[in-house]
Amino acid sequence: MEMIFKKVGSISFSLLSPQQIKKMAHVKIVTPELYDKEGYPVEGGLMDTRLGVIDPGLRCRTCNGKLKECPGHFGYIELGRPALHISYIKAIYTFLQTTCKECSRILLDDEDILKYQGRIDKLKAIGKEDLVLKVSKLARASAKNVKKCPHCKAKLTPAKFEKPSTFMEDTKRITPIEILERFEKITDPDCLLIGVDPRYARPEWMVMGIFPIPPVTMRPSITLETGERAEDDLTHKLSDIVRINQRLFENINAGAPEIIVEDLWDLLQYHITTFFNNDIAQVPPARHRSGQPLKTITERIKSKEGRFRHNLAGKRVNYAARTVISPDPKIELNEVGVPTLIAMELTVPERVTEWNIDWLKTFIKNGPKVYPGANYVLDGMKKKKITLETQEVILAELCPGQIVERHLIDGDISIFNRQPSLHRMSIMGHKIRVLPGKSFRLNPSVCNPYNADFDGDEMNLHVPQTEEARAEAEILMEVETQIMSPKHGLNVIGCIEDAVTGNYLLTDDRMEMSREEAIELLVSIGLEDSKKLQALKKKVTGKEVFSAVLPSDFNFVFDKVIIENGQLKTGQIDPKTIGEDNGTLLRDINRSYSEAECVDIFGKIFKLGIAYLQKRGFTITTSDADVPEEVREKSKNIIAEAITSVNDTIDQYEHGRLKNFSGKTVEETLELLVMQKLNETRNMVGKMISKTVSDTNNAIIMSKAGKGNILNLAQTSVLVGQQALRGKRIERGYKNRTLSLFREHDKSPEAKGFVRHSYKNGLNPVEFFFHAMTGRDSLMDTALRTPKSGYLYRRLANALQDLKVEYDGTVRDANKTIVQFAYGDDHIDVSRSENGTINIKKIIDEVSRKTK
Amino acid sequence: MDTNTEISAHILVPKHRKLSIEETNVLLEKLNISVNQLPRILQSDPAIRHLNAEPGEVICIERDSPTAGKANYYRVVING
Numbered sequence: 001m002e003m004i005f006k007k008v009g010s011i012s013f014s015l016l017s018p019q020q021i022k023k024m025a026h027v028k029i030v031t032p033e034l035y036d037k038e039g040y041p042v043e044g045g046l047m048d049t050r051l052g053v054i055d056p057g058l059r060c061r062t063c064n065g066k067l068k069e070c071p072g073h074f075g076y077i078e079l080g081r082p083a084l085h086i087s088y089i090k091a092i093y094t095f096l097q098t099t100c101k102e103c104s105r106i107l108l109d110d111e112d113i114l115k116y117q118g119r120i121d122k123l124k125a126i127g128k129e130d131l132v133l134k135v136s137k138l139a140r141a142s143a144k145n146v147k148k149c150p151h152c153k154a155k156l157t158p159a160k161f162e163k164p165s166t167f168m169e170d171t172k173r174i175t176p177i178e179i180l181e182r183f184e185k186i187t188d189p190d191c192l193l194i195g196v197d198p199r200y201a202r203p204e205w206m207v208m209g210i211f212p213i214p215p216v217t218m219r220p221s222i223t224l225e226t227g228e229r230a231e232d233d234l235t236h237k238l239s240d241i242v243r244i245n246q247r248l249f250e251n252i253n254a255g256a257p258e259i260i261v262e263d264l265w266d267l268l269q270y271h272i273t274t275f276f277n278n279d280i281a282q283v284p285p286a287r288h289r290s291g292q293p294l295k296t297i298t299e300r301i302k303s304k305e306g307r308f309r310h311n312l313a314g315k316r317v318n319y320a321a322r323t324v325i326s327p328d329p330k331i332e333l334n335e336v337g338v339p340t341l342i343a344m345e346l347t348v349p350e351r352v353t354e355w356n357i358d359w360l361k362t363f364i365k366n367g368p369k370v371y372p373g374a375n376y377v378l379d380g381m382k383k384k385k386i387t388l389e390t391q392e393v394i395l396a397e398l399c400p401g402q403i404v405e406r407h408l409i410d411g412d413i414s415i416f417n418r419q420p421s422l423h424r425m426s427i428m429g430h431k432i433r434v435l436p437g438k439s440f441r442l443n444p445s446v447c448n449p450y451n452a453d454f455d456g457d458e459m460n461l462h463v464p465q466t467e468e469a470r471a472e473a474e475i476l477m478e479v480e481t482q483i484m485s486p487k488h489g490l491n492v493i494g495c496i497e498d499a500v501t502g503n504y505l506l507t508d509d510r511m512e513m514s515r516e517e518a519i520e521l522l523v524s525i526g527l528e529d530s531k532k533l534q535a536l537k538k539k540v541t542g543k544e545v546f547s548a549v550l551p552s553d554f555n556f557v558f559d560k561v562i563i564e565n566g567q568l569k570t571g572q573i574d575p576k577t578i579g580e581d582n583g584t585l586l587r588d589i590n591r592s593y594s595e596a597e598c599v600d601i602f603g604k605i606f607k608l609g610i611a612y613l614q615k616r617g618f619t620i621t622t623s624d625a626d627v628p629e630e631v632r633e634k635s636k637n638i639i640a641e642a643i644t645s646v647n648d649t650i651d652q653y654e655h656g657r658l659k660n661f662s663g664k665t666v667e668e669t670l671e672l673l674v675m676q677k678l679n680e681t682r683n684m685v686g687k688m689i690s691k692t693v694s695d696t697n698n699a700i701i702m703s704k705a706g707k708g709n710i711l712n713l714a715q716t717s718v719l720v721g722q723q724a725l726r727g728k729r730i731e732r733g734y735k736n737r738t739l740s741l742f743r744e745h746d747k748s749p750e751a752k753g754f755v756r757h758s759y760k761n762g763l764n765p766v767e768f769f770f771h772a773m774t775g776r777d778s779l780m781d782t783a784l785r786t787p788k789s790g791y792l793y794r795r796l797a798n799a800l801q802d803l804k805v806e807y808d809g810t811v812r813d814a815n816k817t818i819v820q821f822a823y824g825d826d827h828i829d830v831s832r833s834e835n836g837t838i839n840i841k842k843i844i845d846e847v848s849r850k851t852k
Numbered sequence: 853m854d855t856n857t858e859i860s861a862h863i864l865v866p867k868h869r870k871l872s873i874e875e876t877n878v879l880l881e882k883l884n885i886s887v888n889q890l891p892r893i894l895q896s897d898p899a900i901r902h903l904n905a906e907p908g909e910v911i912c913i914e915r916d917s918p919t920a921g922k923a924n925y926y927r928v929v930i931n932g
Contacts, residue, residue: 810883817889825920836919 014200015088021212026050026062027075029213032243034231046238047216051075054220072215077241079211080248081265082176084165086273086280087298088206091196093161095183095203096174098143098194102154104185106193107143109150116193136195143194163282165269176269180207211272213238233294237275237286244268319346319463325418326454328441329610333493333599334479336416336430336461337441338408340371343434346463347375347405348412354400363406364395371407371434378403408432408463413473415462416442418450422793425449425485425492429477445499445606446479448580449492480595483602484587484831491587494580495606497706501618502609503546503573504705511542518545521615525549525607543568545612549604551593555849558584574705578605587834592846620698625717625760631692635685635718639756642681643749646674650747670747675722675729678754682721686714720755720763723774729753730770739766859898868900871910871926879910879926893927905929 030044041047050061052072060070084092098107106113116139123131149156160168167174183204191198219232248264274286277298285293301307321342328337338346352360366373368386377384377394379402384394398404408414410433417427428449435441440459447453464470475481485492495503505511513521518540519533527533532548544567552566561571563585577585586605590598627635652658653670660669690710693700699716702708715721723730730753736744742751750756753770757763763771802814809827811820823829830836859865871879880887893900893911900911909929917923 808883816885818883818885818891821883821925822920822923825917825923828919 012200015202015205016212017202017205018210021074021076021210024074025076025212026073027213029075029077029242032239032246034235034239035229046213046235046242047221048075051213052215052217054216070217072217074215075213077211077213077245079209079268080245080252081261081268082180082207082209083211083265083269083272084176084179085206085208086165086276089161089165092179092203092206093159093167094140095186095194096159096167096179097145098140099182099186099190100149100152100154101156101159101169101182103149103152104182104190105149105151105187106139106190107146107149107156108139108193112139112142113189113193117189120192133195136193139193140195164280165273176207180204180209183207208272211241233288233296234275236288237271237294237296240271240286241268241275244271317462319465321346321461322458324439325442325452325457325459326437326439327444327447328435329444329499329607331433331441331443332431332603333443333445333606334429334431335433335443336414337433337435337437337439338414338461339438339440340434340436341438342461343408343432344368344371344373344375346408346461348408348463349378349403349405349465352398352400352402352404357398357400360404360406361395361398363404364391364398367391372409374404374406376405378405408434410434413464413470413478415464415473415477416440416459417462418452418457418459420790422451422797423449423487425482426451427477428479428482429473430479443603443606444496445493445580445602448494448496449482478595480599483590483598485581486829486831488581489587489830489833489835490581491583491590492581493602494583494586495575495578495609496580498613498618499606499609500573500575500579501701501706502611502613502616503578503605504701505616505618506542506608506612507546507568507571507573508542509572513540513542513545514538515540517615518548521545521608521611522548525604525611527604546573546605546608549601549608551589551597551601554589554592555846556585556588561585591832618698618701620702622760624697624699625713625758627689627693627717631689631718634688634692638681638684638688639719642677643756646677646749649673649677653747671729674747674749674752675724678722678749682711682714682719685718686710689714689718716759718758720758720767720771722749723753723755723770725753725774725777730773739769741766858902860900860902865899866916867914868903869912869914870903870905871912875912876910887928890926890928892930894932895929896932900929907931 027048027050028044029046029048031042033042033045034047035045036042041049048061049058050073052062052070053060053065053067056067059066060073062073063070065071099105100107108116116135119135120132123129123135145158147156148154157170159174162168167179183202183206186203188198191203196203214234216235219234219238221229221231221235223229244264244267248261248268251261251264270283271286273280273283274294275296278285278294278296279299279302286296287293299306304310321338323339323342331337350356350360360374363372363374364377364386367388368375374386376386377398379397384390386394410431412432414430414432415427416430419426421427426449428446430442433441440461442450442452442459450459452459464473479493483491483493515536515538518536522533522545527548529548532552536544536548547563547566547568550563550566550568554563554566556563558577559571561573561577562569573585575582577583586602589601593601649658649670653666658666658670660666661672664672687710690700690703693713695701695704699708699713700710703710703713725732730738733739737746738751738753746752750766753773755763755767755771757767803811803819804813805823806812806816809822810818811823812818824836828836828838860868876887883889887908887910890910895905895907903911905911907929911927911929913925913927915923915925
C-alpha cells in the first residue's frame, strides 16, 4: 500500500449515512455461513475474502494487498426492518420529544424559533461556536412537553422512553419505521436548533436501515492447536445479525403474521444492540456457549482492559523482571539482589572494542546456560543466538563493532520499582548484585520510600539498554540521590527496627567495651580505616564506637546530641537523629558529604546498630509489663481521681449547673469535657510510667528506640483507656444506653466504653465488648478508606503531573502558562531545606569554620 | 444579598492593585512572556470592581503565604 504523508488539520466526528455506508462497502453480505465444506470462505459470507485478509500468503480480492498491506474493507447488509442504534437512544428520544409527530416541525412557535435562531446567529458571528450548544439546550427544554403543535395544530401526547430501546406514545409503540419516517421530514434549520448539525448527522441516520459490516481485519479468527478455527466475538455477533435478518426477510416475503415478524424484529434489535454494547441494563448480555459474555464494540474500548487504558496508555516492555522481594541487610542501600536465573535472562548490550574483546569472549565461551554468559551477538542488522552449535563460529568471527548481549553482572545499573508509583522515590536506580535464590533482595532501609514490606510484595526491575539511559539512571535516579524527600526535606531512608535500638543501646552513657570487642564489631561492619581502629583505647565507650563510623570533620548539634569533629560527646542516638523521615543527623551528613560517602556512612551506621544488637541480644518478657508497686498505686489514684472528677461533671450536668461552651449544646460540652479528662488520664499514666520505670525495661527501650510507643506499655500494664467510635464515646446499642445492664442515659465512664483495666490484668466482659467494637470499627475503616484515598491521590497526581519548575523559578503547566510566580512563593527547594526553611546561621557557621 | 457590598474592604480579601504600564513591562520582561501567558481574572471579578481595570491591564495581588509570608501574584484582566 502506498504511504501518504499529511498533517492532520482537524478531525470531525459524524454519523454514517446510508449512502456513505453503501459507498464504502465492497461486499453485500447475504449469508450467515462463514466457510464452505472445504473450509474456504463463502462468497457473500462474513469472512468473504473481499473484506480483507487475515491469513498470511493470501491476497485481498478488493485491493490485491497482502496481509500487512490491506487495511480491510467494509461490507453491508440491508435490514429487513430498521433498527435503532443503542448509543444514540438518548438523542432519538430528544428528537421524538421536541418534534411534532404529524408535521415533524420543532415544537416551538415561529416567534421562539426566530428568537433562538437569532441568538445562534449572533454567537456564530462573533466566533463563539462553543456556546451555540447552550442555546440549543434552552431551545430543547422549551420544546419539550408541548401539548399542541404550533405549526399544524395537531394534538400531541409526549413520547415515553421504555428501556432499553422502545418508545411509546400513549399505549401505542412507535416503531423504528415510524421514527425513521418522522425524522426524515425534520427540516435542516430545525435540526440545528435542536443542537445537531445536519451536514454531519441527520437524525434519521440514528435509525439503521442498512448496516455496515466491519472488515475481517478487525475481527480476525484464530486457529487453535487442534486445527479448529475460533471466530472473534464480533464475527459471532454479526452472524447472529445476518441470520435473524434473513429469517426476517423470509417471513416478511412469505406474508407471515405480524406477531411473528415483530418477534423477529425485536430479536434483530437485540442483536444489533448487543453488537454495539453488550453491557446495557435491562438487556441480558449475549453469551458464548461457555456462558462468558461476548466482548463487543463498546467493551473493546471501555475501561481498564479497553483499548485506551490497556493498549494506548499501558505499554509493555522488554528487559524487565518481576518477582517477590525479601530483605537482606547485608547488601548496600543502593544495591538490589537479583536471582541468577533472572541475571541470565536479562542482558546488557556491550559493544566489542579492541580493549574488551577478550573479556567479552569469556562470556560467549560460557554461552547462555552458564552464569556469567551471553545470549546473543548482534552483527549490524543480524542477531545471532549463542548456542552450543553456533558458539565456535561466533567466537571466531567476533570483532570490534559487534554487540554482545551479556548477562547481568554485579555493578550493572538497573531501575527498580514498586507499584503504586506514587512519588519519585517509587522508582530508583539500584546497582545489581547477583545472588542465589529466586527473590529480589533489598536493603530493609529502602522499604520506606517504596512503601514495601515482605508479606508477599513483588517488585519490577528494568535494565537500561543504552549508554544514555544508564547515565540518566545513575545520575538522576540512584538511591543515594533520592535520600532527601522533596516532601519535607528529611531523609526517606534511615535506620529502622533493630538498627535504631542497637545504636540507642550502644550510645548509652554507661556502655563500655574492651578494645578487642570494639574492633571486632567495627571490622565486622566493614570499617577498614586503621587510623580509627588504632585510636581506640583499652576501654572503649559505646559513643566512641559509634563515632568511629562518622567522618572526623563532622559537627552536629540536636537536643542533647552533640558531635564535635566526628566525636559523639553527649547524647544518645534515637529515631529523632537516625530514624526514617526525621533523622536530623542523617540529614546533616547528607548535606555535608558526597552521595557516595553518604551511602557508605548510612550503611555503616545501619550495620553497626544491627551488629551491636545481635551481639548484645534483645528480647521482651511478660515481666517487662509488670510495673512497680509505686506506679500501680499512683496510677490507681490517677484513675480514681479522674473518675471522680468526671462523675462530678456529670453531676453538674444532671443538676443543670453545667455551662455550655459557645457553639455547643450542654450535652456536647459534657462529652467534650469527659473525653478530654479520660484521654488525659491515659497520657498521664504513660508519662508517669516512662518517668518511674527503669530504663533497662525492654518495653521502655522499644518505645524510645525502635517501633513502639509508651502508650503500648501503659495499655498493657496499667490502663487501656477510653474506647472511641468516630471520635465520640460509645453511644450505640440499646435505647439511650449502650448495653442492657446500664440504666438509660447513664453517662458514667464505665457505661460509655472506658476500659480501666490493663491488657495484662484482663478486661471484664463489658470492657471487652467495647474494645471489640472499636477494634472492628477501625478494621473496617482502614479497609474502606484505602481505595478511596488511593483514587483521590491518583486524580490529584494526574491533574498536577505536568506542572514543572522552570529555570526562571516560575511554576508552569504544559502550555507554559504560569501557575505560580515563584516556586512555593519563596523559591525554596524543600529537599535542601530544614523543614521548609533555610538555616542561614548554620550555613555561615559552617562556611566560616571551613575557611578558618 | 446586597450586591453593592465592597468586598475589597473585607479582611480576607487580599490587596488588589493595578500595575502601571512601566511596571507591567518590567514584569513581562522579567518573566519573558507575553500578557496572555499570565493567569487571568475576569473584569467583573468582585475583588477588582473598584479598580475599574480594562482588559489587558495587569493586577498585582499581595497574598499571604504560609511559606513566604507575603507573595505577589499577577493576573491579567480579561473580558467578562
